[in-house]
Amino acid sequence: MSTPLRLGIAGLGTVGGGVVQLLRRNAEIIAARAGRPIEVVAVSARDRARDRGFGLDGLAWHKDPLALAADPALDAVVELIGGAEGPARALVEGALDAGKPVVTANKALLATHGVALAQRLEARGGILGYEAAVAGGIPAIKALREGLAANRISRVAGILNGTCNYILTEMRQKGLAFETVLREAQALGYAEADPSFDIDGVDAAHKLAILAALAFGRPVDLGALHIEGIRHVSALDIALAGELGYRIKLLGIASRSEAGVTARVHPCMVPADSPMAAVEGVFNAVLAEGDAVGRVVLQGRGAGAGPTASAVVADLIDIARGRTAPLWGAASETLDASPAVPMAAHRGAYYLRLMVVDRPGVIADVTGVLRDAQISLESMLQRGRAPDEAVPVVLVTHECEESAMREALARIAALPAVMEPPAMIRIEGV
Amino acid sequence: MSTPLRLGIAGLGTVGGGVVQLLRRNAEIIAARAGRPIEVVAVSARDRARDRGFGLDGLAWHKDPLALAADPALDAVVELIGGAEGPARALVEGALDAGKPVVTANKALLATHGVALAQRLEARGGILGYEAAVAGGIPAIKALREGLAANRISRVAGILNGTCNYILTEMRQKGLAFETVLREAQALGYAEADPSFDIDGVDAAHKLAILAALAFGRPVDLGALHIEGIRHVSALDIALAGELGYRIKLLGIASRSEAGVTARVHPCMVPADSPMAAVEGVFNAVLAEGDAVGRVVLQGRGAGAGPTASAVVADLIDIARGRTAPLWGAASETLDASPAVPMAAHRGAYYLRLMVVDRPGVIADVTGVLRDAQISLESMLQRGRAPDEAVPVVLVTHECEESAMREALARIAALPAVMEPPAMIRIEGV
Numbered sequence: 001m002s003t004p005l006r007l008g009i010a011g012l013g014t015v016g017g018g019v020v021q022l023l024r025r026n027a028e029i030i031a032a033r034a035g036r037p038i039e040v041v042a043v044s045a046r047d048r049a050r051d052r053g054f055g056l057d058g059l060a061w062h063k064d065p066l067a068l069a070a071d072p073a074l075d076a077v078v079e080l081i082g083g084a085e086g087p088a089r090a091l092v093e094g095a096l097d098a099g100k101p102v103v104t105a106n107k108a109l110l111a112t113h114g115v116a117l118a119q120r121l122e123a124r125g126g127i128l129g130y131e132a133a134v135a136g137g138i139p140a141i142k143a144l145r146e147g148l149a150a151n152r153i154s155r156v157a158g159i160l161n162g163t164c165n166y167i168l169t170e171m172r173q174k175g176l177a178f179e180t181v182l183r184e185a186q187a188l189g190y191a192e193a194d195p196s197f198d199i200d201g202v203d204a205a206h207k208l209a210i211l212a213a214l215a216f217g218r219p220v221d222l223g224a225l226h227i228e229g230i231r232h233v234s235a236l237d238i239a240l241a242g243e244l245g246y247r248i249k250l251l252g253i254a255s256r257s258e259a260g261v262t263a264r265v266h267p268c269m270v271p272a273d274s275p276m277a278a279v280e281g282v283f284n285a286v287l288a289e290g291d292a293v294g295r296v297v298l299q300g301r302g303a304g305a306g307p308t309a310s311a312v313v314a315d316l317i318d319i320a321r322g323r324t325a326p327l328w329g330a331a332s333e334t335l336d337a338s339p340a341v342p343m344a345a346h347r348g349a350y351y352l353r354l355m356v357v358d359r360p361g362v363i364a365d366v367t368g369v370l371r372d373a374q375i376s377l378e379s380m381l382q383r384g385r386a387p388d389e390a391v392p393v394v395l396v397t398h399e400c401e402e403s404a405m406r407e408a409l410a411r412i413a414a415l416p417a418v419m420e421p422p423a424m425i426r427i428e429g430v
Numbered sequence: 431m432s433t434p435l436r437l438g439i440a441g442l443g444t445v446g447g448g449v450v451q452l453l454r455r456n457a458e459i460i461a462a463r464a465g466r467p468i469e470v471v472a473v474s475a476r477d478r479a480r481d482r483g484f485g486l487d488g489l490a491w492h493k494d495p496l497a498l499a500a501d502p503a504l505d506a507v508v509e510l511i512g513g514a515e516g517p518a519r520a521l522v523e524g525a526l527d528a529g530k531p532v533v534t535a536n537k538a539l540l541a542t543h544g545v546a547l548a549q550r551l552e553a554r555g556g557i558l559g560y561e562a563a564v565a566g567g568i569p570a571i572k573a574l575r576e577g578l579a580a581n582r583i584s585r586v587a588g589i590l591n592g593t594c595n596y597i598l599t600e601m602r603q604k605g606l607a608f609e610t611v612l613r614e615a616q617a618l619g620y621a622e623a624d625p626s627f628d629i630d631g632v633d634a635a636h637k638l639a640i641l642a643a644l645a646f647g648r649p650v651d652l653g654a655l656h657i658e659g660i661r662h663v664s665a666l667d668i669a670l671a672g673e674l675g676y677r678i679k680l681l682g683i684a685s686r687s688e689a690g691v692t693a694r695v696h697p698c699m700v701p702a703d704s705p706m707a708a709v710e711g712v713f714n715a716v717l718a719e720g721d722a723v724g725r726v727v728l729q730g731r732g733a734g735a736g737p738t739a740s741a742v743v744a745d746l747i748d749i750a751r752g753r754t755a756p757l758w759g760a761a762s763e764t765l766d767a768s769p770a771v772p773m774a775a776h777r778g779a780y781y782l783r784l785m786v787v788d789r790p791g792v793i794a795d796v797t798g799v800l801r802d803a804q805i806s807l808e809s810m811l812q813r814g815r816a817p818d819e820a821v822p823v824v825l826v827t828h829e830c831e832e833s834a835m836r837e838a839l840a841r842i843a844a845l846p847a848v849m850e851p852p853a854m855i856r857i858e859g860v
Contacts (some may be wrong), residue, residue, distance in 0.1 A: 032764035321755065
């Protein structure tokens, strides 16, 4: 067996610990597949004394993660600190500048600084693996960058945040309110104490920005994304979606048309028998549509120590074998310059749910606004009767433009009989 | 842009034509992702004059595919002739011996001669890509060999033959008999004039042998597979499966236990809400379970010009980029020597459907045989009443050993009241 790949790992939280343990547990298999042993020889973390369930004996300890980047005993560095700036970014840039391949699970870093990182790699050579940054253990980066590389991809979409998918699944299955399920998810460790990064769609947006860049061969463009989270999804809307034959999922969707690329993260109504509807709980899924391959769907666990470590170590095996690819699948100078299409130009069907005073003429006022905006209705549904009290009214539209829908919504919200801000959820055929 | 990868393609049927057209249509994207243009410069096929919908102008023509192997103008060869022996095998071996990387969609060749091919590659160097051999456009080989390489895989399973899945889907959705749907599939081009290779499970077995070798790091072992096709699946059993909450799918399943590896292709009853049940028509799916990643499922089109060409060109892009892996994911000398477990030792639950004379005492005779074989029943169902005529009786067993089931089945078949050979379908929890 040839010389080992000597590794330094910065960040020994759940994922870092998972990587150390996976490399130890499957050392023999990994060495056979990598063609050489992969050994952790140095680590960096905030607290050396913390009990992690495994020993650090024999490993060099660097209090400062930047010291890992410079450690001449290391062949490669794994960055699991997280965050687009600060020590994570400094470590990645430092290690690349020192000529060391880097593996990271840092979606924020890639989505924010991906263009500059590609230029850095192209200027000085080097490898930056990030399979673990998107969809955990699902080999989605490798599938898009290598497995489907012959295709012109027209669409990539996915359930990219396990916390949101868990919350939406529990809300549907148990008929519970968002806040109740969120607290439950926090108690179970599926949601953070500050959950905004997940439930406001930011985490999914980082991942979608990465997938879109790979799929379309286009510089990563987080700023162009439309981002909505799931805070405003109510138990009522989930129940009504079920009646209409839909499920509500937080999807990231990027698609390419003649006009350019649209990328958006928001709650969607998807047909209950679609592949995305069947992805429940903490599972993730990534869908790609290519001109040659048609539709490919990959499903698996999107987070957690094991799945994320699986992706990190896969990148390390690639490095040990000498398998590389340009950061975004192709050299920066070949990347597509097609424009980002703003969300206002999006076209699709919409679900609207209003709380209106139950009295004659209200539906006529609402549908009049839609008519004036040239939006045609597919169906209308009024649930329950309660004269002069608020009752839900559901409207499903045919395809229209987002800008027209927003204008109509503002007018509907201003109608005297409309008691709450209208709920709007986009309908997707995925 | 650097020098092109100059290609010779042997076999210009559906897939070969698809590869030529894909390389032309997406030439720019492919060159960017491959880092260099990929150009077809020579072809070999039986009939030069046939109208293929694209021109052969400017391409060298070799009547003998072996001449491609020797053509010094070529950097790589694509073998799309098919078959484990004959010109396909001679071409692959000849091209490898001439130092040319080879890409093939030939599952029969890999499943039959995979051990010798690996030794040949290790002795002389060389590359043999076969992503297209399994599950068409789904990047299943890459996922198992690279994406999930950090995992100890305990099980790999899949819907690996689109013809069988199409027939079973149509039988269920339309309530039609096997023979009727087979003729329909032949008319539509989904089944061959001689369909035995598909419907007897041979094609799925080739693919499963390849997946099992990759998943378990074990020499490919087609001879150890248990293979049953779908000829004996009746419309009645499909309807009864539905009543019991199952769907019937032809699955390939390979699993590893302490005792060794079991690999089998046969019709299965899978829960109607399982991911495999949702894969319908000509779609394929591959499922892998790893110790770190958990369950990963990949779905897509398993056959056809576009999906297969997508996989062939992905292999070519890997070659152009210099990305390689050992044929079976690890060097031959590291491959696992764990034994093959015979089908007789398989343990599982079983669905039995008998046609018995409707008279008192028959059920007691049947269940007495099962009791004597130590097989316990989960449920029993008798449909319809027709005194002294044949009526279907369904028995679902708890887990038992295949050898015990076979013995019991032979005794049940010999009972005077049992009018037809019993139907037996294994129940799987996938």
